[in-house]
Every structure is written in C-alpha cells, then in structure tokens.
Amino acid sequence: MEEKRYKGVIFDFNGTLFWDSKMHLEAWREYSKNLRGTAFTDEEMREYMFGRTNEDIVKYLIGKQPDKQLVLKCQNEKEAIYRQMCADDKENVKLAKGAVEFLNYLCENDIPHTIATMSEEVNVKFFIKEFGLEKWFDVSKI
Template identity: 45%
Template sequence: MKKGGVIFDFNGTLFWDSEHQEKSWDEYLAAHNILLTKEQKKEYIHGRNGKDTLEILFKRELSDEEVHNYSEEKEVLYRNECLKHKMVLAPGALDLLNYLKANNIPMAIATASGKSNVDFFIDKFNLLDYFAEDHIVYNDGTVKGKPNPDLFDRAIERLGVDKAGSIIFEDSHSGIQAALNCKVGHVVIVNSTNSDYSSFELPIITHFDAFDRGVLKF
C-alpha cells in the first residue's frame, strides 16, 4: 500500500463555480416556489448529495426517478450557466496537478456532483489527463452524502493509499466536516468565496500555490 494520496473536492475547490451554482440554484428554487435563507442554502445544499438536498427542499421522500428528474432539471440550468463564462480550473490548480502527476503521487476527486456534471467536467477540463476515471468518485446514489465521509473513504480505497497519510482539499462546511470525519492526516480549506471558516482550526488557502508541498513528502 502506498503511504498517502491527495483527494480533491471539485466544485468550489478545483473549479471555482460558486456564482454559477448560486445563480442556477436561485433560478431552480424560484421555479419551484421554494424560499431559503443564505444560511439554509449553506446547510441544505452546498456539499450535500442530490437526494438529501431534494428531500429537504420538497419535504418528502423521493423515488429514484424523481431524484434523477429533479436533479437533472437543476443541473441543466447549472451547466448552461457555466457555458456562459470562461471555464478554468482554480488558481494554481493545474500547476499542482502537474506536480502530483510528475511525482507519481496518487490523486483522486471526490465530489457530490452527479454523473452528468462529472462527464461535463471531464470533457471541459480534460480531467482524464490527470485522474484515472475510476479515481473520480461522484454521487452515484450508493453512498451517503457529506458530511458523511463515504465519498472520501471510497476515493481513498480506490487509490489504495493510507488514510492517515492522505490530504483532502475542501471548501464547503459540510465537505470539510466530511473530511474531518474521514480522519485523514491533513485537511486543507480552499477559500474560493471569502467565507468564514473560523469554526475550523485548519490551514486555509486562496491559491493552490500557497499549499505547502512539503506535506507531500510522505
């Protein structure tokens, strides 16, 4: 078993898309006459998987077909919003990915996004140049969403690395809690939205160049 690996959340971490997410969610909620405060959106939506979020929003248990249809309705809005803008990875992300690849450091993505969005990201960012397809772990409906650590646990299992020696990059509060629940060696917060992370005693970066690569010498 390799000593450790690097696991990235995607939305808001490798891809700073928070404005696109907010706009598409606002449009979606308005279409369904659902009113949420900023705090409720942070708690109910960001970082969680689709089924959990939708059952909270619609206040009932949903069938798999309903979850798929409601989710895809929202994600079409999101992808259309993304396409209105230049899509680039987060500041310093490509340099770090190239460094990890050149040094044969195992890396994975663990995202609450569904398959349609993951396919979209793979195409737009050429993610398979850096990540094996099996190492892009997403919400396929079989794992609990964040703040449960299941997505990160699955990523670490697929990489075949030691959990205690691994690093997770996250941005959402529920995702950070999931990373802590995973009990990896290091959790790094990526602050892409000038958010308040005072409840966590963790390193915070606003550019991947600020990450201390000395931590990677497992």
C-alpha cells in the same frame, strides 16, 4: 532531514479544484424562477436553502412534501441549468488558481492523486470534458 513521501492526494472537486458555489446559487435562482415565477431572494436562500437537502429546498419551492421522484426530477433540472451556466461562461469557469500547476507537479513526480466527489455522474462527465481532467487523472477512478 528525512524527506516526506506522500502516499497520494485525494481532491474534492466542487469548492476545491473548481470554485462553483456562485454557479450553484445562480442555478437555484433560475430554477426557482422557472418553477414558481420568481427567483430565490438572498433572504430565502439563507433561510430555506443553505444547509438544507434538495428535498427541503423543493418542499419550500412547491409548498408541500415532495415524493422522491419529484425531488430527483427537480434536482436533475436544476443541475442541467448549472451545467449550461458553466458551459456558457468559459471566461470564468476554470480550475482554481494554482490547480493546474499543482496537478502538473503531482503528475511529474508520480504522486498518486484522484478526485472524490458527491457530484452526480452526469456532472462528473461534464467536468472531465469541460476541464480536460484526463490530462491529470485516471478518469475511470473518479
């Protein structure tokens, strides 16, 4: 039987190597509380947040159409809350089960691999530092 040779592996980061959906939800709750005095309810999240853009979410939170600068400001503030929550929760903020072993396997077998992510650069730098990603990845190519 012919052995398969892989050309490489491309990982998404959030939700694949790092299960962080809960952290993002909690960061939005906290941001909502800071902005309007009340956290998102589960119902509000389902109706006004899930599957929506940041612009849509900010529009709901402030009750009017935001300009691009305000959306970016709100997004950056929410992401800062998210990063702080991650930094404060060392016990639960870890790579997904089996990820370390698989990444070690890829390195030991010279199988090229990288991360493709839509995360902002500030978050990528945070993840590199928080998880020591330079052990497995050429971080200049993330």
